[in-house]
Amino acid sequence: MDSLELLKATEDLDATPLLPAQRRQRIVEFLHRHGAVTLQQLEQALHVSMSTLRRDLDALAADGEVDRTHGGALLRHQEYSTFEPDHAAAAELSPLEKRAIGKAAAEGLRPRQSVIFDSGSTVLEAARAAAQMNIPLTAVTNNLAIAQVLGTSPLIQVHVFGGLLRHGSNTLTGDALIEGVRAIGVDVLLMGIHAVTEGELTETAPEVAAVKRALLKAAASKRLLVDSSKFRPRTFMRVASVTELDEVITDEGVPREEIERMRALGVKLTLVGVPQ
Template identity: 30%
Template sequence: MEHSKGELRRLKLLELIKAHGKISIQDITGATGCSEATARRDLDALEKSGQIIRTIGGAIYEGALKQSSELPFADKRFFEREGKEQIAAAAADLVQEGDVIGLTGGTTTFFIARALKLHRNITVVTNAVNIAYELAEAEGVQVVMIGGVMRAKSYELSGPLAESVIEKINVTKMFLGVDGVSVQHGFTMHSELEARIAQLMIERANEVYAVFDHSKLEKSALFTIIPLQQATGIITNKPPEDWFRQACRERQVAIHTGEGS
């Protein structure tokens, strides 16, 4: 079968990304001689095919990803992708016109931001630069960016500047990304600074929904954000096991899943 010039260029680009694991726009223009605009269009086309994931400055190849305790955001985005998209759809269903939505950083909350793009007359408050960037062109979404110092791995802002902004806002629904969930330690995070920001946002929120895929269950990161009972509900991609369902019921924590139950 004959390939068009563009298809051949994208096949070559995909081989480059596979070979290196990730690639920047500058790498592409240097290797292929195409323009930045063409490189971006090619990456967008490859992402739609499901073989790569776009980052702000380039792309990363799905097959190159290796799990660790805390990978950079771009590397984590493919893990449990389908589950994260199910969670995002379930979270977006809870959002109503006029809501002020709080989003911490993280891969699952990033997918929630994507799912909120077509909502109308909502405000999203976030400390994650990449989430604000993702929503920049969403016409019906007002974005409030919390200031602070950025951590490179997560794109999240924290510190005294961020804390001073949070004290002035009111959130109707907050979606909390977590690194671990257990009955003993509650909802946990790797970063103390990010856990602190999450705690302050929770204090300003009417409802708090912890969002996580099933791989986070029975895992504990170093810092507890809140105990299990402090959440309004959880949103996960699969119905949890009976023991965890019972723990949530005892603590009056609602369970929402991306499977519609």
Template identity: 35%
Template sequence: MLASQRRSVILDLVEEAGAVKVSELVERLGVSDMTIRRDIERLSSDGLLERVHGGALALGGAHSSEEPGFSAKSLLQLSQKQAIAQAAAARVMPGSAIGISAGTTTYELARAVKDVPQLTVVTNSVPVAQLLHESGAPGQTVVLTGGVRTPSDALVGPVAVAALRSLHVDLLFLGAHGVDAMTGLTTPNLVESETNRALVGSARHTCVLVDSSKWGTVGLSTFADLSEIDLFITDNGLPERARAALSDAVGSLEIVEV
């Protein structure tokens, strides 16, 4: 395959899926990692896609009602998400019951706590449940809510809400599409917003895990006010004005260095 043909295939795949990983392209096209990275760099310099760590994203910003897929979001701010997840994992004790909402930062938390023994995890995230089922420590229990699956691999809707109303966790780890001083935590999906409210209602304490790029993003529906958050963990890319606003609004703010 000529380089131009290969780049055309890469662009088609990115536009179809919203994002692709370098490893997926290597396997699909049968060329080296370095070749794929050069192709992505060329397509990026031509203004045809966005190059990110580990892959590429389709161009175009999301509107308040648009919901990116799990694969697309998982490529963004990965080092920040991993640092945030490690800081949050330090608060998870063996034998406790925790909630993990759907999302790519919360998925990194699931990676960080998979070796914690005797842990009970309530989640509406299909990837989180699958990860812990396949590689969780002996004695871990995973409770998957059920519900209708969204593009972000969240299970939402009346079935999920009904399940959560009968459950109680010590600590909920919650992600968000966007965070803003006025609108609080938001999502583009109205049904997911209702399910996230049920998650918050099931928890004694709520910890939000979001990277600094989410600040100022406003989705269609608010599912939690900042005053409802006991602990907010983000990275040091957060602007000073945002830090001041969060410090005043949430129970505690933790900034991790990346």
């Protein structure tokens, strides 16, 4: 999202000076429309300091209205299971966690492996890390931004699935793409997901869920990359059970009950430390 688009996305937040309660209500109203917001968006729209905005978001989190992440917040109680947060804002949340998870996932790759890089901001970080590792890989992706990042490495051969470009994102979906996935077999899948809930993986959109199901069948080793904010209420479309995965790579902010559930199900769980 460029600066002009960012202004358009935030101009519905009134810039008139407000009392704290009024300002927080405006933030909640914005989240009900967009699902996610960054501190930078709020600062530009409300014209108050970062420290004030952090206190606002902390107060809303204490009241159960939002989930705090590094760099912003997500709406906690999403009213509809098909609701999908703004792609650009969501991508900017928890950047340190995503970077650490992506780096750990890339370090688990071996020279000359074939790897599917699924769509998603955490998988994008894995692609960035892989491109800097200087090892030969055969990469396949359904995301145009990830393809561009991987293409910066002369040692990575990049294949892009053909399909229908989703509005407002760099992700390709559709029946033609799924047919393409069915024709290949790879060593590793690095996959993202919208929500992990009580051992189930879910997505907001049927077309995205269908692609992810196909990707899971195409890989020998299936690795899920999710930051701890993705452990939240289920959304519209079931994708798979965590028992279908070989590894879940996440940060240390995952709730204790989710860690215990994963381990009870026999899922390999890798908890990545996040540099501060």
